[in-house]
Amino acid sequence: MNALPEHPDAADSSFTAQTHLLRMRCQRDLLRAHRQLLGLTQEEFAYRNGFSVRAVVDWENGGRITMASLYALRDALRMGPQAFDELFAVVTGAAPSLKSLAVDPDLNRVTARWAAVHVHTQPNPTVLMDGGWHARHFNASWIQIFDQVAPHPTDHPLTNPLRFLLFHPLAPEFFPEWEERWLVTAITQFAMHYALHPTHPSLQEMRRKIHGIPLLEDLYAHRARRELAERGVDVIFEGDVDRRPVAVGPDRSEIVLTVLIPWHALDCGYQMMTMSPLDNSTLLPQHAGPPGLPRESVYLRPQGPSAPQTPTPTARPRDAEPSNVGPGRQSYVERTLTVGQLLIGYRTRLGLSQERLVRTTELPVTVRTYGDWERDRRPPRAEYVPIIARALKMPDGVRDYLHNLVTGSDAPVVGTRLSPDDGQRSALWARIHVDGQPAPTVMMDGAWQVVTCNKSFRQLFAHVPAGPANSHPTQNWLRYVLFHSDARETLGEWRESWLAGTMADLVVSLTRQRGALPAEHRAFLHAIESDPVLGDVYARSLSQNPSTSAVSAPSLGDGDIRTIWIPDPTDPQTRLQRLVCVTAGVPLHGKAKGFCMLTISDRDDAATSLFS
CATH class of the missing domain: 3.30.450 (Beta-Lactamase)
Structure with missing residues (x-):
């Protein structure tokens, strides 16, 4: 069923079973209430929307809802964002990822209070970004770093740090080793966000701009694909507590990049980024922070007044990789890696045909169904992701990335300790x-x-x-x-x-x-x-x-x-x-x-x- 995950230990507590039943009841009440608001019987609702009556009855009794059916129900029941978030949470066990790319007044009130504690008390340069990388809050040290950057409507670091990193001509000057140390992580993170929200206007505009810059398009279509296929979500996690170079006056220095996700916006794509000096650093000039704070601030300057142009390779991006562009879509590879492409890659590595993979592993589907997965005709069920990962010998980070693509939400937590x-x-x-x-x-x-x-x-x-x-x-x-x-x-x-x-x-x-x-x-x-x-x-x-x-x-x-x-x-x-x-x-x-x-x-x- 679609409530709590099946645990061998589920019988250890009556409360676990109670949680399961309550979530089933919530699904039933949500679906039934919205159908009744439309004034339709189960039979009428099914007939008008192309569902079987048996499926509608099963869903309203707490039966499993696939991701495709989930979104179809949203449209058929005319659900608003809040109601759909609740149904999504009941079905998947998590809220939709990046659900607040747009400004949410209620969320912003809590965010402002959160930023007063975690952003503005930081002596080191700190910025809090939403799911579209728009700067929501930043401290005085962050302003000091970028006070020489001319105003820009979309790509200024006080407006959108990711767009500054990708598109602004000053970015390579602020961030030495720009391509390898900074761009790869940024492009890969964008690819993950865009895979979840390919129809979002802001992300679509960024995708078109990436396509217009050969270096960025090459990284997106090939390097990001390789990183996601080999390491999955670990590519992003490794960006936390990462040592990177920055420009400090005429010299360069190493900083530690750290990331903190606000709890109230855990499923909205928000993240706070801080750049801190390494221990015992002597290259970073001292700057007085807020009274009573024990640490020094980083004070960074561009290397010079001139602005270099974004590096542009002479060769256009290769076309060897298969495209996942549908009819009527643009000519470039829209999403860097789909579910089908990920499955094909790992099956090919094992030297197995589709039929042999299905026959010799624990995959509980037919060869035809598996073929539909690889053709991106329909995604696998969320509960099949761990089975697929074992059958194809995927690393844990790739397994979690597959779960992200299939469900649109974060993968389940595994264990409680770090390595x-x-x-x-x-x-x-x-x-x-x-x-x-x-x-x-x-x-x-x-x-x-x-x-x-x-x-x-x-x-x-x-x-x-x-x-x-x-x-x-x-x-x-x-x-x-x-x-x-x-x-x-x-x-x-x-x-x-x-x-x-x-x-x-x-x-x-x-x-x-x-x-x-x-x-x-x-x-x-x-x-x-x-x-x-x-x-x-x-x-x-x-x-x-x-x-x-x-x-x-x-x-x-x-x-x-x-x-x-x-x-x-x-x-x-x-x-x-x-x-x-x-x-x-x-x-x-x-x-x-x-x-x-x-x-x-x-x-x-x-x-x-x-x-x-």
Whole structure:
């Protein structure tokens, strides 16, 4: 079925089954309500829209909906964006990727509050971009880098950093080794976004402009295709905590590029990019940042007043690769890599025919159906993606990219821990975004185990005594909120403001896990089931708004104003009430493992201490 993923351990908790049933009910209610608004019976609705009556009945009873049928239902039921997002979440377990390429006033209000904590307190050049790479917020250091760039309606770095990198003639001067160190990642990320939204006017215009520049077209049609086919989403993840050159006066210097995704815009394509100096850097000139910040700012200048032209190869892009252009479309390769092309490439590497692949692997389809996949006549079902990946021996990053192409949403999370190499990357990321954050901040893995926290966070919870196993806030944030008695005293309106959102976050993690639930998640479910209060909040949060369990944005309360009660430094027996802004984000390199960062800042001034 299309609710929770099938887990061998699903029977371990009645709450997992309850989540499944509630999501089925949500699908039924959504479809039935919109059909009844049209004044149609099931038979009339099916006849008018080319569906079978049996299919309509099955869908309204919670049956599986394919991606093609999902979009057909959207049009047939005349669903608005909000209703479709809810149906999409119920069917796929995640909100549509990049759903907010356009400006959303409600989203922007939360984003402004989030930026006050994470963008404007950063001493290093920082910009927050939406799903179309439009600059929504940036700090003073970002302005200082680009203050010599002449105004431009679309390609200025204060308007759209990606367009500046791709199209502006000054970009190679700001970013040495422009093609290899900067363009490859940028073009590949654009290719992924465009594959999800090939009809979006802004992305279409960028695609046409890329086609008009031979170097960019060559990278898009060939290099990006190769990178995505060999590494998939890992190409993008490796752009986080990446060392790259920048121009600093007459010299060049190395910076660390880091990426943080706002939690409230996790499924909207938003990302915050920060350029920080390497440790012990002597090439970056010092510049005073905001008062009280412990780090220096990067102050970058173009190498000279002249603007070089964008490099242009003499040869036009090759035409050897097959095109995926349909009738009436433009003559160039519109999308750099389709599902069918990805499958053909991996099957060819194995030296297998379509028939032999289907006969000798666990693919549960006919040769004809598989052939339709390779011809891009229809995509495979989402549940077939792991089976296809195993049969074709795809790397994990490519498997997740295939899931992205098939469903339009992020792949399920796998596990809760990073590899040792990624752990080193995470440590460097944390020095910039956790240790360098003035407000109390903690970074957690996919089981809410604390990876690192800053001094302010340890100070904020220094009064918390030892509690049940691993439940101190500097050990495991979820266990603290759920099981530690101090949480009920320190976290104001604990049940309504803190516990309900934490429960929703747990459900999000359950729905996004692939395969058997990790031991930590099963332990959480058992402990909740044995506690009447926790079990009641868990059940109520699902029954009151079942779609919340599938959409990640509300679960950590990103941008919420909440209350905490902390001991008075002059009289520990007395508690002081403080209003705080709770914000959260996802390190790009830890996205596939469920990592998240939580910050608890003063409501009025994110750069001041809660104890001031």
